Amino acid sequence: MPADSPPLDSLPFDTLAAALDILHRVYGHEAFRGRQAEIIDHVVKGGDALVLMPTGGGKSVCYQIPAMLRDGVGIVVSPLIALMQDQVAALQQMGVAAAVLNSSQSLDEMRAVEAQLRQGTLQLLYVAPERLLTPRFLDLLHTLKIALFAIDEAHCVSQWGHDFRPEYIQLSVLHQQFPDVPRIALTATADRETRAEIRTRLALEEAEVYLTSFDRPNIRYRVVERTDAKRQLLALIEGDYVGAAGIVYCQSRKKVDETAAWLATHKIKALPYHAGMDAETRRRNQERFLREDGIVMVATIAFGMGIDKPDVRFVAHLDLPSSIEAYYQETGRAGRDGAAADAWLAFGLADVVLLRRRIEESELSDQRKVVSRRKLDALLAFCEATTCRRVALLSYLGEESQPCGNCDICLEPGESWDASVPAQKLLSACWRTGQRFGVGHLVDVLRGEATDKVTRFGHEQLPVFGIGRDVDAQIWKSLARQLVSLGYLIVQSDQFNTLAVSETARPLLKGEATLMMRRPTVKMGRGNRPRRNGTAEATTAAALTRADVAPDLWDALRNRRRDLATAQNLPPYVIFHDATLLAIAQAKPQRLEDFLHIPGIGERKMKRYGADFLEVLAAFR
CATH class of the missing domain: 1.10.150.80 (HRDC domain)
Structure with missing residues (x-):
């Protein structure tokens, strides 16, 4: 990991002095954070850059100030109209000559902006990639003095991600047609594969890469076993976040509608958001979320990219996200102001089954299925972690760190236990019943429950019948989920979610390997308030x-x-x-x-x- 920042006096005095003057006079801040000064200096001098910086880390300053310092107008490529409009409104409030061109404007409004461009009175113009790539707009750009091109949300270029935008792939045209104009691509999250894809597709192979810490020390990470998801969520809100803004993610549209309606009956100002709603209702709900205090948005992943609301106090997942990248990006919408926030995830075996099945039944190529399985395995390892979650999360993103003191495992270490023998019993029950039953039936066999199904198949005669009477059914189900997550049990692709023993379980079955587990967390009440990471840069917002x-x-x-x-x-x-x-x-x-x-x-x-x-x-x- 690169050093956080070079000494400020290592930058040319005139560049630094001018940049600091703008930072104080326009933005109202005394000093740059992290590597901002270094990035600004590089771009002002005409260099290309790829900036990877967490949400709330101050990415926009890295292109806005260079655009003000260089001759001409800075062209900012942004994927969402709402994001562009909010950023332009914020700049205008600070006295910056900024404008936006998008499809929501009237013809007269667009002509007025184009007139400002030709007159050279704009410092920054925000535009969607679809408009930028039109021949007419590219022709217009060739008549202008351009300070720089900024490509925001650059991960949209990656075909591996759920935010993929086909138009982003074509943005290499900027390098081809404007080779002397510096380009800066920015994203809040990108693993090594996505990072390489951004550089290749945007022709940024020679760009300087600025990789800052992905840590968000103000966010408390918590993962709980899902028992009654809605009531667990309500306990979180009523315990810590009454009247606060939050985002709740669900996998299905039906679950979004049901959860939002249920929260509303409990006097929570909750609104739904998903692609199945009519566009006007979606727009109205998003508008309320942005402009009113205390709104909880219940949504699919159709909601969120580019949401600039700084005071989101919690992001909750009622279903497992698709990958660590998706989880990091979605939870990153909490606490953009630096104040304490929660990333809360409830998950169960059904999530693991669903996501594995989606991968296997998809039309992805074999290569992409391998990548998708690896990403899911990494996410499951994060969820089943027995040590600091932040260490696991940052490790996946290529960053070493120390235990944070601000995740559920650090705050409440709980009890680790040797699950080797119970795991052997569960695996044996699966094997001896023919590897064609689901977890519920296996638990009945282990606990000696002579149900109709158990007796119909004669499983009460098996040596594994009743060998797990001393273990609670919920513990057995939790263990089954963990064995699936770790790959010892395989969910077979049929409608009954039957389980089979994998080859990797052989050493465990033979007693040649041990399995340490953390006791499941199903807590529904108020959590401990987060402690600050002592190594994190303190901010006024956090203090x-x-x-x-x-x-x-x-x-x-x-x-x-x-x-x-x-x-x-x-x-x-x-x-x-x-x-x-x-x-x-x-x-x-x-x-x-x-x-x-x-x-x-x-x-x-x-x-x-x-x-x-x-x-x-x-x-x-």
């Missing part, structure tokens, strides 16, 4: 919480922010993030100039909103 602010003052600040946002048809966080509001409440500025000492408030926002918030604060002195 302050709502508990540090008088409730009446907090409500008054949020209400003023909401009113200002509503008047401009903007999401409230475009005015100020929650972290900035907390800092205002803590510092209690008394003059306009005092706002410039609060992170996230530059000159434009100080002049535009300072008086409004001074008025709110005055009522509480």
Whole structure:
């Protein structure tokens, strides 16, 4: 892993001074984070770059500031209209000349933006790849002075991922037609294979790669065994996140609708989102999620890429995601403001069966099936981990780390146990019953339950009948799930989910291998509050919480922010993030100039909103 950042004085003074001036004057921050300064310097000098940085790590600054420092307009390729609009609105609030071109605009609006381009008055233009690749738009670009091309969400170029966008593959045309214009591709997640694919498909083989830490220390990772998913989810929300924004992911549209409706009956402001809904309802629900406080969005993976909402306090999975990359990206939508957040996953044997079956029954090539199996195995290893989850997650992403103190295993280590003998019993029961029954039947045999099915097949006569009476049925089912996850048991592709013993189980059956397991976690109540990773860079957002602010003052600040946002048809966080509001409440500025000492408030926002918030604060002195 590269060093976090070179000394700032190693950069040319003029570049550094100009970049820091913009950072303070426009963005309201005193210093760059991580490798931002190094990346900015490289791009300003005309170099190509591939930037891999976690969500909330400050990727946008890495191309926005170079676009302001170089001659011409920065062209930003972004895959989603909502994301483009929010980013442009945020830039305009800071006084940056930014605009967007997309299919939601009228012809007159598009002509006005094109006129600004020709006049050279724009610093940044956001555009979808579909529009950028049209001959007309490429011809227009050839008439302009272009500062740089930024390709956001660059993982969309990968055909291995669920966010694949065919148009991204064609973006190598930028290198062909504009060889002297620097290009910077950015993504929040990419394993080695995806990283190589980005470089090849975007013709970035010679680009400098900036790989920063993927760690999100403010996120608490928790994995629980699914027993009653909806009630477990409700316990999470009612325990820690009443009135907070969250995202709940489900695999099926039906489950999305049922979960959202069920949460609503328990007074949770929950909305559904999936591709089976009409476009207007989806748009309206997303709009509410972005603009209202405390909305819980229940969704399939159709929702999320490009969601810029900083105050999502939890991301919950009621089903197993497709891979660690998908899990990392989806959970990364929590806690973008740096404050404490939860990544909570409930899963069971049915998830493992479903995902394995999808791979085997898909029309993927044999090579892609091998890759998909490997990705699923890595995800299952993460879920079944007996040591720090963050270490396992970051290891998969190619990064070494230490136990974090902020995952369920670190916070509540639980009990590890030698499951070798019970595993042998379960494997033996599977073998002796003919490898044609599901987990429920095997548990009945092990526990000595003489059910109609057990007696019909004569399995009460087997030597394995009743040898597991001393083990709870739920423990047996958990063990079966873990044996499937580890590859000792195979789920056969038939409608009854029958189990078979794999060749890899032979050493375990013979007593030549041991199997250590962690006791299953089915806890439904309030979890421990997260502890900070001592090695993580502390931020104001992480240091302050709502508990540090008088409730009446907090409500008054949020209400003023909401009113200002509503008047401009903007999401409230475009005015100020929650972290900035907390800092205002803590510092209690008394003059306009005092706002410039609060992170996230530059000159434009100080002049535009300072008086409004001074008025709110005055009522509480």
